[in-house]
Amino acid sequence: MPVINLALVKAGYVGIRSVVTTFDSGGDSGRMRTDERGRIMAYSDYWRSLISLWQDGKQKEKWETMLRFRDGRGRNFGNTFFQFMMEMVGSAGEVDSMFSQLTGAKLSGEVIPVSSQPANIIFKTRSGKTYRGEHYLDDLRMSSDYVTKVWLDPKVEANREATDALRSAEVIIVCPGSMYGSVIANLLPKGMKKAYRESKAIKILMTNLMTVNNENHGYSENDYVEVFRKYVGMERPFDLILMPDYDRLSCKLLAKTLRNYSWEYSEPIRPSKKKGEIRTITVDMVKIEAENLRLRHSSEKLAKFFKSRRWSDLLELKHVAEETKKTKKTGRRKY
DSSP states (O other), X not given: OHHHHHHHHHTTOOOEEEEEOOOOOSHHHHHHHHHTTTOSOOOHHHHHHHHHTBOOSHHHHHHHHHHTOBOTTOOBHHHHHHHHHHHHHSSHHHHHHHHHXXXXXXXXXXXXXXXXXXXXXXXXXXXXXXXXXXXXXXXXXXXXXXXXXXXXXXXXXXXXXXXXXXXXXXEEEEOOSOIIIIIGGGGOSBTHHHHHHXXXXXXXXXXXXXXXXXXXXXXXXXXXXXXXXXXXXXXXXXXXXXXXXXXXXXXXXXXXXXXXXXXXXXXXXXXXXXXXXXXXXXXOOEEEETTTTEEEEOHXXXXXXXXXXXXXXXXXXXXXXXXXXXXXXXXXXXX
16 A cells, blocks of 8 residues: 555545554554554554555655664564554644654645554364464465455444445555455445445555465466455446556566475466456556565556556546446447
């Protein structure tokens, strides 16, 4: 999500509302939550998304470096700082405002925790095992014992600001991330699925670049749609799907990169050979980090796309679903 936010900011968009999960249980966030017996939320996704909405400048660079600092025991300053501010003011909306006042940050939107109540992600695998805690998704990422069901404990209410954001949005972008730990997790608090179904926004899915063995091995965009149908409860959860165009990359470097990923049982998510009901387009949005040979979404390439006529034309399709229905009846595509 921070990469998508950064691209939108670079493209000149404002009024971005970034809905983030608060159920992380790994790393420093997990240690903090364990120390507090699970009574606090995870702040890591919150402050990273907040930084991504900050328009570029020297002050931003200094604060980003400071918030990412970890001491000798692995404790992250950003998590501690935002826990302190949340306890001081009591609500995320006020934290955004206080952070802006303290730092002089020019924010192009706001960050909204999906819930104001702490909870843990619970998931079940095909072998029948049940795990408590989002960090197990990462620990078991190379396991073939894939996830079959995920839920929250306790069952918490969605933040009212989060459901309002969905209902009033013009466009909803479901960002890349851990399919169950970051993406589906945002739909699990009570009220989120209903708000998503009722939203009149254009709903856009951006899939991950690579599969994770225990979550989405062998997936195409059609498999993503099936998962969302299950958890959202609607036949057509998206109006448009954006996928990476790997043909824009160096074939030699890409082959070397994918060979490294194969050791992790990970492969690229490519468009399905079987045409789905939802329009899918490929976009030049990927870069290869030459130093460690990892595929990443590029905020620069995405910003260019978000400024393009192609993107604005897509946003003008206020009734994408209705046009698809007409295509089925007339046999003519109206795009």
